[in-house]
Amino acid sequence: MTEPVSKSAEKAEAARFLAAFVEAGATPVEADVLLPAETLLDLYGEDIRARAFTTHGPDGEAMLRPDFTVPVVQMHMARGGEPARYAYAGEVFRQQMPDSDRSAEYLQAGFELFGGTPEVADAECFALFHRLLAPLRPRVMTGDIGILTAVVRGLSTTEARKTALMRHLWRPRRFRSLIDRYSGRVPLPEGRRKVLDACDPFEGAGPELGLRSRADVEARLATLRQELETPPLSEIETGLLDDLLSLREMSDVALGRLRDLAVDMPSLSASVEGLARRLDALDAAGISPETLPFEASHGRSTMEYYDGFVFAFSLPGRLDLPPIATGGRYDALTAVLGQGHATPAVGGVIRPALTLEAE
Amino acid sequence: MLKIGVPSKGRLMQKTFDWFSARGLTMSKAGTEREYSGRIDGIEDASLVLLSASEIPRELAAGRIHLGVTGSDLVRETLAHWEDRVEELALMGFGHADLVIAVPSFWVDVETLDDLDAAAAAFRRRHGHRLRIATKYHRLVRDYLSQHGVADYVLVDSQGATEGTVRNETAEAVADITSTGETLRANHLKILSGGPVHASQATLFRSRTACWSPEAKANLKAIRERLKA
Numbered sequence A: 001m002t003e004p005v006s007k008s009a010e011k012a013e014a015a016r017f018l019a020a021f022v023e024a025g026a027t028p029v030e031a032d033v034l035l036p037a038e039t040l041l042d043l044y045g046e047d048i049r050a051r052a053f054t055t056h057g058p059d060g061e062a063m064l065r066p067d068f069t070v071p072v073v074q075m076h077m078a079r080g081g082e083p084a085r086y087a088y089a090g091e092v093f094r095q096q097m098p099d100s101d102r103s104a105e106y107l108q109a110g111f112e113l114f115g116g117t118p119e120v121a122d123a124e125c126f127a128l129f130h131r132l133l134a135p136l137r138p139r140v141m142t143g144d145i146g147i148l149t150a151v152v153r154g155l156s157t158t159e160a161r162k163t164a165l166m167r168h169l170w171r172p173r174r175f176r177s178l179i180d181r182y183s184g185r186v187p188l189p190e191g192r193r194k195v196l197d198a199c200d201p202f203e204g205a206g207p208e209l210g211l212r213s214r215a216d217v218e219a220r221l222a223t224l225r226q227e228l229e230t231p232p233l234s235e236i237e238t239g240l241l242d243d244l245l246s247l248r249e250m251s252d253v254a255l256g257r258l259r260d261l262a263v264d265m266p267s268l269s270a271s272v273e274g275l276a277r278r279l280d281a282l283d284a285a286g287i288s289p290e291t292l293p294f295e296a297s298h299g300r301s302t303m304e305y306y307d308g309f310v311f312a313f314s315l316p317g318r319l320d321l322p323p324i325a326t327g328g329r330y331d332a333l334t335a336v337l338g339q340g341h342a343t344p345a346v347g348g349v350i351r352p353a354l355t356l357e358a359e
Numbered sequence B: 001m002l003k004i005g006v007p008s009k010g011r012l013m014q015k016t017f018d019w020f021s022a023r024g025l026t027m028s029k030a031g032t033e034r035e036y037s038g039r040i041d042g043i044e045d046a047s048l049v050l051l052s053a054s055e056i057p058r059e060l061a062a063g064r065i066h067l068g069v070t071g072s073d074l075v076r077e078t079l080a081h082w083e084d085r086v087e088e089l090a091l092m093g094f095g096h097a098d099l100v101i102a103v104p105s106f107w108v109d110v111e112t113l114d115d116l117d118a119a120a121a122a123f124r125r126r127h128g129h130r131l132r133i134a135t136k137y138h139r140l141v142r143d144y145l146s147q148h149g150v151a152d153y154v155l156v157d158s159q160g161a162t163e164g165t166v167r168n169e170t171a172e173a174v175a176d177i178t179s180t181g182e183t184l185r186a187n188h189l190k191i192l193s194g195g196p197v198h199a200s201q202a203t204l205f206r207s208r209t210a211c212w213s214p215e216a217k218a219n220l221k222a223i224r225e226r227l228k229a
Helices: A007-023 A037-044 A069-078 A118-136 A145-154 A159-167 A172-182 A192-197 A214-229 A235-245 A251-264 A266-284 A331-337 B010-021 B056-062 B072-078 B113-127 B138-147 B182-186 B214-228
Strands: A034-036 A054-057 A060-064 A084-093 A105-114 A139-144 A248-250 A293-295 A309-314 A325-329 A345-350 B002-007 B026-029 B037-041 B046-051 B067-071 B086-091 B097-104 B131-135 B153-157 B173-178 B189-191 B198-200 B202-207
Touching (some): A037 A069, A118 A345, A139 A145, A159 A172, A159 A214, A172 B113, A192 A214, A235 A251, A251 A293, B010 B026, B010 B202, B056 B072, B067 B072, B072 B086, B072 B202, B097 B113, B113 B131, B173 B182, B182 B189
Parallel strands (some): B131 B153, B131 B173
Antiparallel strands (some): B097 B173, B097 B189
């Protein structure tokens, strides 16, 4: 057990990374510590309450900054969304387990790159983190959420099912239960058939009450009837999905396997070729695909707003620690926060308190 | 000195006294009716602290009492990672109440959590805000829904008359304590299938954070013997 690092050492380490990001062409930026809770809740859902610190001010509920991504994206989109590189370093606040020796406030140093060709930007961002962290000889993992979404979009089933699956891509347990249901492996809830077949499904059900109206209920009944008539997902496709979710290889081998899968599911091709271009760009930056681990389901349960390339750096032999750096592509988030405008965006953060713990 | 916190009034206090009495430990309120101190006979060097049931979880977590009787729902709701701070010594078999999620009974399309999740997604698309669930049990309900992967809901605080929030259109669904479901039915609400969020009952807890002197430990051992008998 190493001594917890001192605040001043952590600050100096953060400043060192910030300087390196600036040297790599980024503009240093600041962000508010108190953020409006509503934006974060809309993005992350109620779950964020268990992870962030919430407080109240005259303008309503506020949260202590749980990360920089949201304020930095908002700032960038407000400026008009021209291509840019930003760097920052500052405190973030996360609730920890009671006995955890992890601090609830710690520093993050981050780099965000807006605009450009996605694969080239991915490679630039990753290569920068790779270079800065190389002296610590970290364990590296990469993935690509875009490949997962391409598989879901490519399933030969209804839009309603695809939408439901996409919504739960980041919740593996619920995703699995949806797959089971759509494969016909789960019986209908009791009484469901009777309601769907009834001339008047509302008979004896009590008065209309509250904001969710009779029309809302009828719309869902229609969806459920349509669902009953939809054939189950084919075993070939669910098999393909399982193959993909368990894929874990070096990037060059993974690319070959994904190209094989794309033969059976052509909708995969575009994102697999995107991966190929990223690997070329990484190779050109001196990071060989033969030594770069790739895991198809990486980032699925922990990195909810990422929708493309994802990466994490960890200290080998320190399973007790969270990753020292994480990042990825989050184009969709810019669309949500940009009020109609969107821009390609990739970035990552380093936790200086953890890099200091490296041997 | 071993400190035992018990509910300070009502049926919960009486049933707690009866429960201990059946195990050879006689508890009583000291002095006048209004005084919140008590005595305990049948064990050396223990003192009875009368507290509101809702304060007992916090007192246990702070280590100001060694043992405490309160609803298991209150401990789980009040204390983050409650298992690290208190230990369940005995389920006492009274004060039963279920924390359940209930929706208007005319929602004939919603029976399960799966349905609630799908309804919440459609509701958000159609109404532009997340489906509101009124409750005072924020931690229990959030943990439960999060564990089951339900999304697109928002918890709104309701400290009383929670069943009325749907009619008043300040929530679309409720999560509340019920023992018979009577009040929910009277308000045209039905309980989701698949079991309650939590089945609560009066429970004897041990504080993990209190100072356990050799005397307190010996006392605890004596009490444990009585509980077994």
